[in-house]
């Protein structure tokens with residue numbers, strides 16, 4: 398047993414170390430070219446719109462229903478305790494703005510746009526289009542990665558704010574129509590207790606998530622091997638890795654932000 | 661001037677290139693023949709640093725690309741090259757003329773307003789007049805090859821590397837392409853290295869020809885020397901392909 402397990406653990410560790418090294422190298426190359434080449438504005442605009450357009454409908458639906466179910470659950474919970482729905486707006490607002498807005502949006506974007514980026518770059522890799530970039534005086538960092546990093550860093554925070562707004566609206570609809578909360582009470586619950594730093598907490602996190610999605614989706618694309626099947630595998634791996642990393646990083650960044658007073 | 665010394669490349673323990681030595685003079689047309697899977701594409705990619713060899717050196721005008729690691733420095737060396745990929749490697753997110761003009765931004769001082777015109781000229785050279793606005797998915801195999809060729813020559817590079825320039829083309833178009841390679845070499849002093857199965861093309865255009873087999877050159881010489889070679893593999897290769905033509 399021993400002699401079977403140890404080498405396999407070792408192999409996994411070596412693999413992990415190599416992947417981390419390659420990722421670090423890729424991020425380094427992106428930073429290197431960021432300062433040594435003209436920005437491809439056309440590409441940045443194109444990619445940002447694509448990511449935005451790709452994700453906006455799913456984001457709308459996800460956050461609308463999340464806001465609605467939050468209002469419903471918190472409303473009925475407090476009804477069973479206090480006989481009336483209390484602080485529905487606060488529960489919806491805090492949960493969305495600090496956690497669910499940024500995290501759910503990031504997961505939607507990873508599933509839609511992140512997957513698309515991996516598939517696109519992966520296809521370019523297996524059809525030698527990446528090599529062709531090198532022979533035409535540029536390189537994937539300049540032409541593909543930097544515009545996509547920018548696109549995710551611009552689109553995801555915007556989508557997060559949008560999703561906060563839609564989610565709170567969803568909560569509002571359920572509160573007023575189903576729970577019979579007065580609309581002024583709902584808004585007061587939100588604006589009396591919530592501060593700008595609560596919003597910033599989620600907003601700042603969305604930049605970290607954007608960085609994760611960009612890094613994972615580009616990395617998986619650039620290291621695709623083995624034709625169409627390879628592209629399929631890379632795409633799946635990209636989405637799964639992004640999601641797991643988003644969840645993990647969410648905890649640590651939240652803890653960090655709380656510790657410096659952005660709660 | 662390209663100086664290749666003792667070039668070695670292995671894939672998972674298997675030796676593909678086993679210590680190749682070759683000098684290519686400026687303006688020379690060099691052709692590499694060889695059976696499928698012997699490492700011709702690997703050889704061509706090593707020259708431009710897309711494949712990292714396991715040993716040896718490749719000096720391009722004195723700069724050893726195998727020992728250049730900075731991305732900036734390696735890009736500087738690559739700027740002297742045009743490369744035709746075996747499968748074309750066209751960008752399918754762009755249309756035909758955008759593909760051809762792609763490198764102009766990075767490799768030349770041509771103004772952006774001139775790109776379309778330049779691309780049109782290059783497309784005409786490869787016999788694809790008026791196809792600027794086609795999508796890549798609308799092209800036939802042979803058309804793709806020629807668009808890729810137009811893209812490789814667009815920035816007037818000093819060195820041109822062709823991976824099978826005539827494969828998939830009809831005899832008449834193949835003739836146009838071989839004329840084009842010859843002409844660029846004679847008029848613009850371009851150094852050409854072509855990898856090919858097309859023995860007729862190689863004999864027609866080359867100053868020197870080599871036959872790659874089992875990791876080394878089975879022979880290396882002028883077209884005349886190749887034709888009259890006594891080497892068994894070379895004879896077999898030449899005779900078989902001429903008979904089939």
Ligand SMILES: Nc1ncnc2c1ncn2[C@@H]1O[C@H](COP(=O)(O)OP(=O)(O)OP(=O)(O)O)[C@@H](O)[C@H]1O
Nearest residue numbers: 671672676694695696697698699700701702703746
């Ligand atoms: N990335 C790679 N990983 C592993 N083996 C490879 C890789 N690329 C090429 N090979 C192997 O190296 C050998 C040479 O490949 P190469 O593409 O250079 O051949 P070629 O001479 O260009 O063939 P063809 O005429 O069919 O294009 C082949 O046996 C191939 O299987």
Ligand SMILES: [Mg+2]
Nearest residue numbers: 700701702746
């Ligand atoms: Mg080949």
